[in-house]
Amino acid sequence: MKQIVVLALLVSAFSFAQPNIIFIESDDQSNLAVGAYGFGGISTPNIDALADSGVYFTNAYNMGCWSPAVCIPSRTMLFNGVHLWKASKINKERVPGLSLTERLKDKGYETYFTGKWHALGKSVKETFNHYGTITPGQLKTYHSPEGHYTDIVGNEAVAFINSAAKKESPFFLYVAFNAPHVPRQTEQKYYDMYPKAEIELPPSVKAGPLHPHIKYNYTSAPLNPKTMQGRYQQNNAMVTHMDDRIGDIFEALKAQGLYENSIIVFMSDHGISFGENGVAGKVCLYDISAKAPLIIKGPGIPTGKKLKQRLYLQDIYPTLLDFIGADIPDYMDFKSLKPIIKKASEKDVYKSIYLAMFDDQRSIIQGDYKLIMYPKVNVAELYNLKNDKWETKNLISKSGTTTIVKKLLTEFVQWQEDTGDELDIKQAFPEYFN
Template identity: 25%
Template sequence: MPALPPQNLLVILADEHSPKALGCAGHPFVQTPNLDRLAARGTRFTAAYTPSPICVPARAAMATGQALHAMGRYADNADPYDGAIPSWHHMVRAAGHEVVSIGKLHFRGLPGDDHGFTEERLAMHVVEGKGDLLALIRDETAPPRKGAAKMAAGAGPGESDYTRYDRDIAAAAEAWLQAKQGAAPDRPWVLFVSLVTPHFPLTAPPQHFDRYPPEVVGMPKLYAPDQRPTHPFIRDYAATVPYDSGVTDQATVQRMLAGYYGLVSFMDEQVGRILAALEGTGLSGATRVLYTSDHGDNVGARGLWGKSVMYEESASVPMILAGQGVTPGAVCATPVCLTDLAATVLEAVGCATPPPAGSASLFRIAEGAEADRTVLSEYHASGSREAAFLLRDGPYKYVRYATYPPQLFDLAADPEELADLATDPGNALLLARLEIALREKLGGADPAEIDAGVKARQAAILAANGGREAVLARGDLPFSPPPGVTPAWS
């Protein structure tokens, strides 16, 4: 592939958008016309993963282009990115490009922190610069999260702080683009627009909620209690983050589904506003677009809501790349990760700074480079008693825990992950090969050693914040508030 001519780059990030909840991905009823049009003029990546299926670590790894174990920090929602490790924002800015963020960042955000942006507008950072300290309690003493009960209670038609915030983010992005109309910068710019929907609360504007009545949404797969997986990691998560505890009947489930899918359509509407502004200002021909999400959402599958597990609904993400140098209407099945944004952004704007090791340009991958690559996701946060590592290698997904039994899925033959192949003795050689590949991704480290190291850092952060009782007394937050909104502790 010849060198790309430098152009502007617009990155649009959603929060908690399951890759299956896309019309262009073949969803039977979800309505995402703006993202579908973006996919039609670009390439959609069908094996894209988050570095970690929870907000703060995913965003830290996406910023730095490095895996969590490689950084040795930022592994949970109480260890936010502080700018200490250089990000692609730092690299692009240092090369003389304007790089602006609008919306949710979920970094530490304390005075003096430099996250690498030229400017941050409407930035949402973690609460008090500390975030979710309850995530640090991961052993058998971890109490059930109180905020989880609010998931079902908040589902329905209406407006929330998050829908209002996303409208403000979209309006700010429109204004920023309009201000660029007719300008001729010395170097291409990067605009990072980060929305907060479809992250719960599952309160969707009525015109979008009403798109998804009960007869349309049906019921999630494997929702009945006797259908749910019994793997110990899943049991730990469901017990500590009991989102399903507020569900009393089928109507409640379907109201939650309508809320989630309504928020997906609402978010798509905001994406449409931003893309229309790009087109209306005459900047679309000089600007590439990348759309993705920080992680997915279980959306009731297997009785789970939220994220935090390694099933596809949670750990994989939508990813669409469009613009000059990208094949329109194409689909790429090569595994990719949000850590690949670093190399992608640097190439898009013509920045000669070498990307972090392991970060590969989506432009190159879309054209067939590194077709046999593997990608990694890891989890060390709330609801888990031990680490989980996901390796995607071709059609196989290998999920390795510190001590719990591994899981193995053939996503080509079983895209819904209904059959765990790890217990089949006939797969022993395959499991051995995937274990070797995983350890290579982990730099030769033993997964249990990484688990112990993360827990040691978490114990130190817990102690620095007064210990277990002080953190419990601080309370629980069901979700981070937007700028200017008082945290609703429970």
């Protein structure tokens, strides 16, 4: 009888063993730079394999920024769980609550960090049990005496996995690659995979003037498609290099028998434009820059499911808490995706999507339509995303669109109230509020 009780306790303990969490984040990687998302022939076999073994989202948005370094707002929202304008007020002394890392530590996770840290609030050394190389938000070079930083970060992640496998406690491994952020330096073999002249550019890349209302472009006018082919070549090469190191991480998990009982997340902080819509940069609200890959795999998660509903990248914080049975605090603004992930459901997460950058760009997306506004110059753009995914046909001057814009603005004003957005949109566009 005693043996049966002991066996039952062991089975019970095993059943409730917390999964390890491996969270891999890249920097400046759009959906176009992942093979599984279906554009341009980029080689990302390991990221694609993760998508095949889990759920991946094609419309995951970063809410916006208050900084030209869009990664800072994105990562600050990610680790603190609050919307854009609340996140902008965070510092080391003023945080809304425990960070993602701290909550996982409270649930018994051993935590490790390697790579880029570029978020407001507490530092890596204050919040993680262990850490490896901590790189700045902007590298001057990827080359160091110890090697290429993509390789260093990948190798440190593998070393931690091999060490953590010997311990009983679950672990949270946050691997933050700087790639494919500038300077786009990698080995020649990766550049050679993407001959510049053969690079396919999206149809929204056209020679000519830069967008007149977008700041922080990383090229000079007029926009040159050949230059943009070079940017794509460099970007793709950096991503494929990173994908190789991601493959090493997966192989280490499998070799240690940890792969199946691990939640693995891959995402980027935001996308980037290489000439699309007249933009060469990331401080804009077009989908190529505002969206980024989001993939999750783990025990009980369906495999090979592509979900198209719109949501936020930062929803992954409460999602992870939900998957390990931790309480989601009331102050948290983002939403758990667990209900739709478990069933691979197409159910909407949000009624609409709000996007904002500084005080000079705003957007609202609902149904088929996306409204982008430039309040300082009283200019607006309207796109039907169902019929025009590249956002090339501005419908704002078409007859019959005023009703659509007014409906979108009603939704936008509600978001302003909910997020604490103090911009006076009614003053900027009085013609839609009469």
